[in-house]
Amino acid sequence: MRVTAPGEGAIEDILPRKTGLERPPVANADQAVLVATIRDPESSLLTLDRLLVQAIYQGLSALICLNKADLLAAGEADDYLAPYRRAGFRAVTTSAVTGQGVAELRQELEDVISVFAGESGVGKSSLLNALRPGLALRTGDLGSTGRGRHTTRHLELLEVAARGLVADTPGLSLVDLPAIAPGKLAAYWPELAELAPDCRFRTCVHRQEPGCRVRAARATEELDRGRYDRYLSLLREAELADRRY
Ligand SMILES: Nc1nc2c(ncn2[C@@H]2O[C@H](COP(=O)(O)OP(=O)(O)OP(=O)(O)O)[C@@H](O)[C@H]2O)c(=O)[nH]1
Ligand SMILES: [Mg+2]
Ligand SMILES: [Zn+2]
Structure with missing residues (x-):
């Protein structure tokens, strides 16, 4: 953009984008990290499947991250993820509270630009804080409804792994399916x-x-x-x- 007068500008050139997510708008992302939870909140499997379709449609590789493992009984996470792993999706189980799976998640973030998506309250910002201690992103309480409160209101691009950038995004609870025949x-x-x-x-x-x-x-x-x-x-x-x- 070129400034033509104080407070005014003209667009001179529009650069091509590799990929573009309509909501949130992260250009040039390589990977979608889809964060889900079984409890507190129970995130919707339909939302997860919708996000997977959207990621594939956008040409992003998908990584499923089942968070809040500390709230789960033994075997629960693997049962939840089994159909997805059988379908060929990569999946990790994490807890931002105990640190379980965080090293594995960090490895999956190396060398690529990732965008975190998932319903409000599943712990996207908390996971980024766990990945990079000292980051201190704001995290939210689950309201009286037991769902998140959309604590993250804007988008930030953060370096949380070797050569790995991640965008923390406001929670996605309603994602429109792209126009697929x-x-x-x-x-x-x-x-x-x-x-x-x-x-x-x-x-x-x-x-x-x-x-x-x-x-x-x-x-x-x-x-x-x-x-x-x-x-x-x-x-x-x-x-x-x-x-x-
Ligand atoms: N027990 C448990 N609680 C967690 C975990 N991760 C996050 N939380 C809690 O879940 C709540 C929501 O976490 P956030 O990180 O704000 O969630 P978010 O996905 O960023 O939510 P939005 O910004 O609203 O989209 C907070 O109270 C966190 O402390 C976890 O692994 N285990
Ligand atoms: Mg957040
Ligand atoms: Zn058929």
């Missing part, structure tokens, strides 16, 4: 995309078409039911959005 949604669902070539119809959306390999996999629980059901929810949304245009 219903027929393309399964392409953003790795475990569905893998089975889809074996469906009878090339245009199969894996709901009730005959000869659907995905439905067959759901019946035998080869495919996680929750993930499949949430795919159907987002498929419905994509169809409704499609009809509006």
Whole structure:
């Protein structure tokens, strides 16, 4: 930008961006770290799946971070993450309180630009504080509703790992699905995309078409039911959005 008069400026050039997240706006990010919790708050799996679709759509690699491990019973974290790991997603379990998993998370942040996303109150700012003691980002209480209070209100880019930059973002509780044609949604669902070539119809959306390999996999629980059901929810949304245009 060039200043043309006090308080005025002219845009001279617009540089191309590698990737752009619509909300939050972080240009040139490589990786999305999607923070979720099972308890205090119980974050929504539909939100997590939505964020995964959005990350893949934006060309970002995705890392799932299940935080507040200190509030979980043995085995709970692994059960929660199993369907995601089977689908090929990387996942870490952390606690910003005890420090569990923080070294592993730091390793995943090296050499890339990451953006933290997830519902308010899941501990995004707390994790960054744990990654870099002395950072002292503001963190919030869970309000009387047991959900977060949107403590982080602006975006900051922080160095928390070797050559690793991270953007702390205000909590995402409602993320609009990018405009994906219903027929393309399964392409953003790795475990569905893998089975889809074996469906009878090339245009199969894996709901009730005959000869659907995905439905067959759901019946035998080869495919996680929750993930499949949430795919159907987002498929419905994509169809409704499609009809509006
Ligand atoms: N028990 C437990 N509490 C945690 C952990 N991480 C964060 N908290 C608490 O959860 C609350 C919310 O943490 P924040 O770091 O502010 O959450 P956030 O995701 O940044 O929230 P927004 O900025 O509102 O999006 C605070 O009271 C933290 O102390 C954890 O690993 N275990
Ligand atoms: Mg925050
Ligand atoms: Zn199918």
